[in-house]
Amino acid sequence: MTSSTIHVTRQHTKAVPGTTGRGRPRLGVGAAIVYLILAVHLTVVIFPFLWMAYSSLKSNKDFLASVWSLPTNAQWANYGTALGDGKLLVYAGNSLAITVVSVALTVAMATAAGYAFVTYRTRWMPWVEVSMLVAMAIPAYVALVPLVATLRDAGLLDTRTGVVLPTVAFNLPVSVLIMRAFFSTVPRSLVEAARVDGASELRAFLRVMVPIARPAMFTTAIVNTIWVWNDFLFPLVLLNTPSKKTLPLGLTDYVGERVTDYPVLLAAILLAALGSFVVYAALQKHVIGGLTSGAVKQ
Amino acid sequence: MSTSTRSRAVRRDARAALLFLAPAVLFLAAFVAYPLLTAGVLSFHSWDGVSPRQWTGLANYERLLGDRIFWGSLRNNILVALTAIVFQVGVGMVIAYWLVRVVPRIKRFAMFLYVVPVVISEICIGLLWGFVYNPYFGLLNGFLNAVGLDELARGWLGDRSTAMPAVLVVMNLTYLGLYILLFVAAFENVDKAVYDAAAIDGAGHYRTFFSVSVPMVWSNVQATTLLAVVSSFKTFSLVYVLTRGGPNNATDVVSTYLFQTGFGNFEAGYASTIGFVQILLTAAVGVFVLGLMRRGKRGAA
Numbered sequence: 001m002t003s004s005t006i007h008v009t010r011q012h013t014k015a016v017p018g019t020t021g022r023g024r025p026r027l028g029v030g031a032a033i034v035y036l037i038l039a040v041h042l043t044v045v046i047f048p049f050l051w052m053a054y055s056s057l058k059s060n061k062d063f064l065a066s067v068w069s070l071p072t073n074a075q076w077a078n079y080g081t082a083l084g085d086g087k088l089l090v091y092a093g094n095s096l097a098i099t100v101v102s103v104a105l106t107v108a109m110a111t112a113a114g115y116a117f118v119t120y121r122t123r124w125m126p127w128v129e130v131s132m133l134v135a136m137a138i139p140a141y142v143a144l145v146p147l148v149a150t151l152r153d154a155g156l157l158d159t160r161t162g163v164v165l166p167t168v169a170f171n172l173p174v175s176v177l178i179m180r181a182f183f184s185t186v187p188r189s190l191v192e193a194a195r196v197d198g199a200s201e202l203r204a205f206l207r208v209m210v211p212i213a214r215p216a217m218f219t220t221a222i223v224n225t226i227w228v229w230n231d232f233l234f235p236l237v238l239l240n241t242p243s244k245k246t247l248p249l250g251l252t253d254y255v256g257e258r259v260t261d262y263p264v265l266l267a268a269i270l271l272a273a274l275g276s277f278v279v280y281a282a283l284q285k286h287v288i289g290g291l292t293s294g295a296v297k298q
Numbered sequence: 299m300s301t302s303t304r305s306r307a308v309r310r311d312a313r314a315a316l317l318f319l320a321p322a323v324l325f326l327a328a329f330v331a332y333p334l335l336t337a338g339v340l341s342f343h344s345w346d347g348v349s350p351r352q353w354t355g356l357a358n359y360e361r362l363l364g365d366r367i368f369w370g371s372l373r374n375n376i377l378v379a380l381t382a383i384v385f386q387v388g389v390g391m392v393i394a395y396w397l398v399r400v401v402p403r404i405k406r407f408a409m410f411l412y413v414v415p416v417v418i419s420e421i422c423i424g425l426l427w428g429f430v431y432n433p434y435f436g437l438l439n440g441f442l443n444a445v446g447l448d449e450l451a452r453g454w455l456g457d458r459s460t461a462m463p464a465v466l467v468v469m470n471l472t473y474l475g476l477y478i479l480l481f482v483a484a485f486e487n488v489d490k491a492v493y494d495a496a497a498i499d500g501a502g503h504y505r506t507f508f509s510v511s512v513p514m515v516w517s518n519v520q521a522t523t524l525l526a527v528v529s530s531f532k533t534f535s536l537v538y539v540l541t542r543g544g545p546n547n548a549t550d551v552v553s554t555y556l557f558q559t560g561f562g563n564f565e566a567g568y569a570s571t572i573g574f575v576q577i578l579l580t581a582a583v584g585v586f587v588l589g590l591m592r593r594g595k596r597g598a599a
Contacts, residue, residue: 030503034396038404041393042411045471048426049414051437067429067440109322116318120311128319135330137580139532141553142573145566146336147329149347169329172322201314230419232535233553237561248421252539255425266429273422280417284410287417292483295476295525 049273056266063262075263082267090243091250092275098160098235098246099228102167106175107221109168114179115209119191132173140170144237151238158240167234171227175220178293182216183209222283222290229276247272334577340570347566358571368572371543371550372579374462378469378551379530379583385470387522390477395507397478398485399493409482412475420472424539427468431455431540455541458548465540465549472536473529477522484518485511520591527587531580552576 055063057074082088117129147166148157156162186209194208195201210217235249242253251272258265280287341358345351362368393412397405415423430437433453442451454464492514496506512519534553537543543550543558550558552572560569 031400034400035404038393038396038401038408042408045415045474046411048430048437052426052429064435067435067437068444109325112318113322116315120315120318122308122312122315125315128323131326131331135326137528137584138330138334138577139553139580141532141534141556142337142577143330143333144556145340145347145560145569145573146333148561149336149566150333165325166329169325172325176322201310202317205318226417230417230421232419232421232538236538237557248419248535251421251425262429262435265425269422269425273418276417276419277414280414288409288413288479291413291416291476292479295480295522 052266052270056263056270058263060261060263078264078267079271081261081264082271087242087250087254088247088268088271091245091247092272094160094244094250095229095247098163098167099225102164102171102228103221103224105164105168106171106224107217110172110175110179110220111210111213111217112205113172113176114181115183115205115213117176117180118183118186132176135170135173136177140166140233144233148237157238158244160239160244163234163238163246166238167228167231171224174294175224178220178223179213179216181293182213186212219286219290219293222286223294225279226276226287226290247275337570337573340567341574343567343570344565345567346564347560348564351567354567358568359575361568362571362575367547367550367555368552370547371552371555374549375531375533375551377462377466378533379527381466381470382473382526382530383523386474386477387519387526389470390474390522391481391512391519392507393474394478394481394485395503395511398482399506399511400503405482409475409479412478414475415472416475416479420535421539423468423472424536428455428540431464455549456545458545461541461545461549465537468540469533469536477526480518480522481515484515488514520588523591524584524587527583528580531576531583 051068054070055067056078057076058071059075062069062072117125143166151157151162151165154162156165190208190212191204194204230248231246232248235246239245239249242250245253251268254268255265258268340351342353342355343351344354344357393408397408429435431454433439433451433456436454438454439451442448452460454460488511492510493506496510501509532553533551534557537549537551537554538557541549543554547555556569556572556576559565559572
C-alpha cells in the first residue's frame with residue numbers, strides 16, 4: 001500500500017504535460033525482457049531488408065557460395081547493371097505519372113465531397129454517405145472482369161489513363177472520409193460566415209475552406225501516394241505494353257528475365273523499394289498520421 | 299418570408315451539395331458501382347471475355363458450390379483473417395502497450411522500423427521473402443543448416459504443407475506495423491489519470507493492460523479488427539508474388555483464384571460469380587465479427 005502511494009506521488013511530480021508513459025513504476029527485469037523480445041522481433045522484421053542491402057553488393061559467385069556472409073569486395077557495378085538498360089527508370093516514370101495524376105484527382109474530389117458532407121444537409125445525403133462506407137469494404141478484384149470489358153470498349157485498356165480511373169474510384173471513399181473528419185472539426189461559424197459573406201458557394205469553398213484544409217489534404221495525398229505507388233492489381237490486369245508498366249509490375253517482369261544474377265536482382269528490388277523508403281524517412285510524421293487516419297476511418 | 303427564404307436556402311443547399319459531390323459520385327458510379335452490377339449480371343453467363351456471352355442461369359453458382367478450389371481459397375482467406383486478428387491486432391496491441399507504457403524510450407525508433415514494411419511495395423517484400431524461403435540458397439535453410447537442423451530444410455513455398463504457413467508469416471510480419479501504429483495512437487489518448495488510479499490499486503502491467511488499457515480502447519479494437527478482416531479478404535499482391543496460389547492451389551485466396559479464372563483461363567462469367575459471392579460473404583463475415591465484438595464487450599463489462 002505504502003509503496004504504491006510512493007509511486008503515485010513520484011508519478012505526479014514527474015508528470016510533465018506532453019510526456020507520456022514516463023514515471024511509471026519501474027520494473028527492471030520486466031523492461032529488460034521487453035527490450036529483448038522487441039530486439040529479436042524487430043530483427044526478424046528488418047533483417048531481410050539489411051540482408052538485401054549488403055547482398056546486393058556481392059558477386060554472384062560469392063552469393064551462391066554463402067547466402068549469409070558479407071560481401072568480400074563491394075560490387076557497386078551491380079547497381080549499374082540493374083539500371084543499365086533503363087527499364088527500371090521507365091517503370092518508375094510510369095509509376096510517378098500515374099501516382100501524381102491519381103493523387104491530385106482523388107484529393108481534389110475528396111476535399112469537395114468531404115466539405116459537402118459536413119456543410120449541406122439534404123434528404124439524399126445519408127444515402128451517399130452509406131454507399132461510401134459500403135464501397136470501402138469492396139475488394140477491387142471483384143470489379144476486375146467488367147472493368148477490363150468497359151475500359152476495352154472505351155479504348156482505355158492498356159493505357160495509363162485506364163489505370164488512373166479505377167484507382168481513383170477505389171481510393172475515393174476512404175479519402176472522402178478523412179476529409180469529412182477534418183471538416184467536421186472546422187467551427188460551424190466559420191463555414192457560415194464564409195457563405196453569408198455574399199460569396200458564391202464555390203468561392204467560399206475555394207477561398208476560405210481549401211486554404212484551411214491544406215494539412216488534411218496533404219495527409220490524404222500522402223496515404224494515397226503510398227497506395228497508388230505500391231498498387232499492383234490494377235496495373236497487372238490493365239497494362240500489357242512493357243513501356244507503360246509501373247514499377248511493382250515491371251519489377252516482376254525484370255525478375256523473370258534475370259533469374260540467374262541474384263545480386264543484380266536484389267539491387268533492382270532495393271532500387272524499387274528506395275523511393276517509398278526515402279519518402280517515408282523524410283516525411284515520417286505525415287506518413288504515420290496519414291496511415292493512422294486512413295486506417296481508422298475504415 | 300421565412301418559409302420562402304428557408305425553401306430557397308434548402309434548394310441552394312441541394313444544388314451546391316450536388317455540385318460538390320458530383321465528381322466523386324460519378325467516379326464511384328462508373329468504376330465501382332457499374333462494374334459490380336455488371337459482375338452480377340455476368341455471373342449468370344458463360345463468357346470468355348471476348349465473344350458474345352451466353353445466359354446459363356444458375357450453372358455458375360452450382361459449379362461454385364462444388365468447386366473445391368474456391369472453398370479452399372475461401373478457407374485460406376479465413377485463415378489470413380484469423381491470424382491477422384491474433385498476430386496483427388493482438389500482437390500489435392501488446393507491442394503498442396509496451397512501447398507506450400513500458401519502454402517509451404525506444405517508442406519512436408521501434409515504430410519507425412515496424413512501419414518500414416508497411417510503406418514498401420508488397421512486390422518488393424514478396425520478392426525478398428522469396429529469397430528467404432528459397433530451397434537452394436534461401437536464408438532460412440542456410441540458418442537451419444548452420445544450427446544443425448538440416449533435416450528441416452526444404453523448399454518452403456513449394457511444399458504443400460508449409461506453403462500457406464510461410465505466406466501467413468510474411469503477411470503478418472508485413473502489416474503488423476500498421477496496427478502497432480494505430481494502438482500507440484489509441485493508448486496515448488487514454489487519460490493518464492486512469493493509469494494513476496490503476497497504480498493506486500496496485501495493478502501490475504499485466505492487469506493494467508487487460509483491465510484498463512484494452513477496455514479503454516475497445517472501440518479501436520473493434521475498428522481495427524474489422525479493418526484486419528476486410529483487408530484479409532482483399533489480399534492479393536503478396537500471395538501472387540510469393541506463390542501465385544500454388545503449389546496446386548494450396549495457397550490460393552479468392553483474389554488469386556478469381557484472377558486465374560478470369561485472366562488465365564478466360565472464364566469471365568465464372569470469375570464474376572466468384573467475385574459476386576465473395577462480396578456477399580465479406581458482408582456476412584463483417585456483420586458477424588461486429589456482432590461477436592458487441593457481445594465480447596458486454597461480457598467484459
